[in-house]
Amino acid sequence: MNIAVCVKRVPLSGGRWVLNADSTDIDTESSFLGFTLSPHEECAAEAAVQLVEANGGSSTVISLGVAESAEQIRDLLAVGIDRGVVVETDGTEWDPQATAAALTEQVRAGVPDVGAFDLVLLGTEAADTADYQVGIRMAHALGWPVVTNVKGLTISEGVARCERAVGSHREVYEVALPAVITVKDGINIPRYPSVPGRIKARKKPLDTVTGERPAPRLEKLRLDLPEVEERSATVLGTGADAVPALVDVFRQIGVI
């Protein structure tokens, strides 16, 4: 089974949000600790590693983004992904339709000297843009079925059994491969790269192709920080001495 995992390099939020001078992007120079992957996508990569461990085959990470996306791919190669592909952009943002088209092209290309992909894994939505659609659009382009929001995944004899959490119960879906599956944080606990893993990762193939951005159809004009009520919590007290004041608050808002 050959698995493609699509991931995206995103800023590692330090809790404070600073925009660049023309408010078109986050100022990553002065306000961020670094870059990472969306949590859902870390889980997608972990799922791919586990599936290949269990069923054999190969795993490929594909990332659309700046050349430095190779850093995040290296981290995934270190936890067991077999190869990586960066679809390099000039740093401008691609809308979901353009992103899906570029990733689909890489999925169609398959794994060199090995064969076609049987499964594409993504996160249900990216941490930054949260468009909730790239995987679905890829499935339509490939003519494959797609299951989203997946929190449990097993594959047996070419059929993927997917569980999705809805309120307090789980829904089960079954699809025949090839398929696209988008997963959610919580489907597994991603492992950390080990030192031997990092050494092995250096020898794994990491290719770069160049992407040409089409005109956006969901066109970002600017970013803003939401107006939040400047709040400073009213301190009710220290330690257990504050308990009577807490009970008063419960009464005031009508929960007791």
Next chain:
Amino acid sequence: MILVYADHDLGVLDPLSLQAVTAAKALDTDVQVLVVGADGRGTADELAAHGATTAHLAVHDALTDYTPLAAARAAQQLVNELSPRAVISAGTPRGNEVLAHLGALMDVPMSADTVSITLSGTGNHEVVRNRWGGNLLETAIVHSPVLLATIAPHTVTALESPESVSVREFTPALDPIDTAVRVIERTGAGGGGIGLADARVIVSGGRGVGSAEGFESLEQLAELLGGAIGCSRVVTSAGWRPHSEQVGQTGTKVAPDLYIACGISGATQHIAGCRSAKTIIAINTDKDAPIMGFAHYAVIGDLHAVMPALVEATRAAKG
């Protein structure tokens, strides 16, 4: 006319769908809804009470449970027939999924998690949408004759606006491929507890709780207040609580009357999930933790000392 896809589960309407109807009503007086599956018939009255004038009920032998692509096919047929200015849905997992399918079928963009919409007659609609779970707002132009958008949960208050609704039943033309992905089974139903998304009170724990056992007093308080347990990502990563209880950008986004954050520092990923709570109480040893900028009330101190006393006092207050 605005078409709203109504998200229901076996005939139970997701209350966020009513917020979507209210958002649609602000754009156009003529709001019609798509309800997929015969079991959704009963939702028409509730939708009408909030302003829907026509409920299009998609009925088909293959539509016995949620079937995302078929729902999008049904929506596409209504779009072709009725030419709405926009198709709107609640930003629920299903709403986002069905509208993404619709966008793919029609080859038009879709704006997810949208907080405001300005429709244009020339196909250049302006939207403001959430990024980073609402920590940033994006203003964007959607280049499409018909706007597809999902509404960010809890950014609109559902308003009653009673209309007399006509229910129009239709049978969408479906290929077998449209129904290949569908719910085939449900597991783990119930569990007895109150679902996070619907809870009026959430007692939530973070790193400061320290262990799985540390949640005992939180559970006791939640039970006394008729609430649910929540937690931060650190807690689920440590395996202290199930992921279904995680509040945050990658967990559940909640809007209870009361959110009690115990030993939660208030990372942006967590705040994205609880910022819509009406009242937030933080119990934390660190008076400078980021949560203090979001909480209405705070107790500075060790939750392990505060919580057992709070449980006792709450029990006494309830009599």
